[in-house]
Every structure is written in C-alpha cells, then in structure tokens.
Amino acid sequence: MKDSCSSISQLLERYFDRQATDEERSLVERHLPVCQTCHERLRVLEGLRKAIKAPVDEALKEETFPWVWEKIERGIRLEKKPSWQESFRSWLDLSPLSRKKVWIPAVAIAIVLALVTSPLLFKKTPSYSERSVVEYVESGVYNVMVYESEKAKVTVIWLFEGPQNESPAS
C-alpha cells in the first residue's frame, strides 16, 4: 500500500517529536525512503532543532554557575518584609476568590448598598437632647419663666403679669 504524502506529512511532526503511536511510526518509516519531499522536511526540522538547541547545550557545558547560590541566599536575606498593603495585595492575588474574579461584583454590590443606605444612616433628625434650662419663678408681681438654650446661645424670658397678659421679652 502506498501511503499518500499529504497524510504522512500530517504525522511527520509527531514522528519527529517522538509522540507518534507505533502504528503511525511504522507508516512514516515505510514512507520516508520513497519520498524525497518528506525526507527533506524531516531534515529541515532537525536543522532547526540543532540551531535552537546546540548553543544552549554548549553554554551549559561551559557554565560553572559562579556564586549563584550565594547570590540567591543574599537576595532572600535582603528581601524586605512586605508592608501590610503588599500583604493584602498578595492575599488578593492568592485568594481563589480573586482568581475567579467573583469579588469584583461583590465589591460593586457593597459599594452600591453603601451609597443607597448612607443617606438613611446619616439623615438629620430633630434632636431633643440639646441641653436647655427652664426655670420658673412665681412671685406676687410677676411670674417669670426663663428658657436658655446652650447650643443656640439664646435666652428667652417670659414675664406673666396675670393670666390675660403674657408677653415674651429677650
């Protein structure tokens, strides 16, 4: 059976990466000796791998990693203790809630609720708690009532001559 070049070509990269199944591998290996195009493609893939990998292998062969561990130790030592803001930010980053981003609508809802309820919470109601003094003095001539409000610094004095005539004076 002659395998078509196009179907083999789809398997070629998997074969090259050693990720093909046994069956796929034998298909490719039967095809390669009779197909110059696929053979050439394989050579190009190999050339590319060498171009990427060889300098890395070469660099690693000569590398002695001078003082790398010592620098890592020093780096860890020098790392400053994170501030509470950084710790909080890092907690947000680590939190599964943060990863799922569900805290965004939760925070939005909390802000809306705060905006809606704050006018009710801080609404001014008439206060009867202001300190005031009321004194009432009865005498033979006048009945006197004195009202002092501390906050408004107002003093009101009533003089009552009799039940018919009462006039405030301040």
Add this chain to the structure above:
Amino acid sequence: MNDREADQIARCQRGDQDALKEIFDQYHKKVYRIAYGVVRQREDALDVVQEVFIKLFRSIKNFKGKSAFYTYLYRLAMNTAIDHSRKKKKTTFLSLDEEGGFQPADGYEKRPDHIAAQKELEEKVRWAIDQLPQDQKATLIYREIEELSYQEISEAMGCSIGTVMSRLHYGRKKLQDLLKDMVKGRGSE
C-alpha cells in the same frame, strides 16, 4: 512526585533554605537551559536563574501539588525569562530594518572580520526566536531544548495538546522562513 521531593517542597514551604538549596541543586541546570533558550546570553540567563529561585522561595506556599512540581518550576522559569527578555529588549543592540530583515544595529556589516561566524549565527537564531509570539516561543523552547512531551507542555502552559501541536507547527514554520538558509544545511551535520 516522589517522597523525597514532597519532603523538600514541604520544608521549603515552611521557610527552610536548606530545602531550597536541595531543589536548586536538582533543577538549576534545567532552569538555566530554559532561561538561556529565551534570553540567549550567559549573564542574563544567570540573572534569571537567581530570580527564579528567589521567586520560588517566596511563592512555593502557593504550590498545592495539583500538577507536577517541575511543570510549576518550568512555568515560573519561562515567565521570568520572558519578562527579563522583554525588559532587556529596550536596550538590545539588535534592530530591524524597514523591511523587517536582520541587521545588527552596531554597523556590523562594516567590520565583519571582528566577529566570528558562529556568533553571527547565534545572534541570528536569537533574533528569529525573538520574532515569534510568546506562546509559540515558549512551546518551542519546552520542546526543542527541554524535550518535554506534548502532555507535559500542555500542563506547563495550561492549554490542550492540540494547542501545543498547533503552536509548535506555526512556530517552526515561521522560524524556517526566518532562518531558511541556515537550517537547510544543518540537519545532516
């Protein structure tokens, strides 16, 4: 994950630097390969290795053991190397000409005798890899340098095997176009 590695990780999570040293001894060469694959310069690769292990010590508490430890470490190494490379790009000595072709910015063509041919090839590969989108670049480095399987790459990158294959295919295609003359003769070396 074997018992020894699980023990090292647990100790490291408790802040034990000796445990970090054991992990460093075991993995620093692999981290260096990934770093060098991205940054393609010795000093930068060493800086990345340092940064990766400092970051690992800080962040290992987040490792819950849901994936293999090496895929967690490789991902940290890849992200750190890509970040480093991105920052470094601002001061790189390579630039593109208007047609998008390769052209060293320091007037290399005027003094070819002073730079070895090997150096030029390496710089050209580095330039070509830099042209790839980050996900294709990372996939190619995992596969070609670290020789991870498709399954391992998909775990390290958090994507499907189909996506890994597609990124490899398009990454290789683009590199082949960019390095056409170079790769033709190297396969049979």
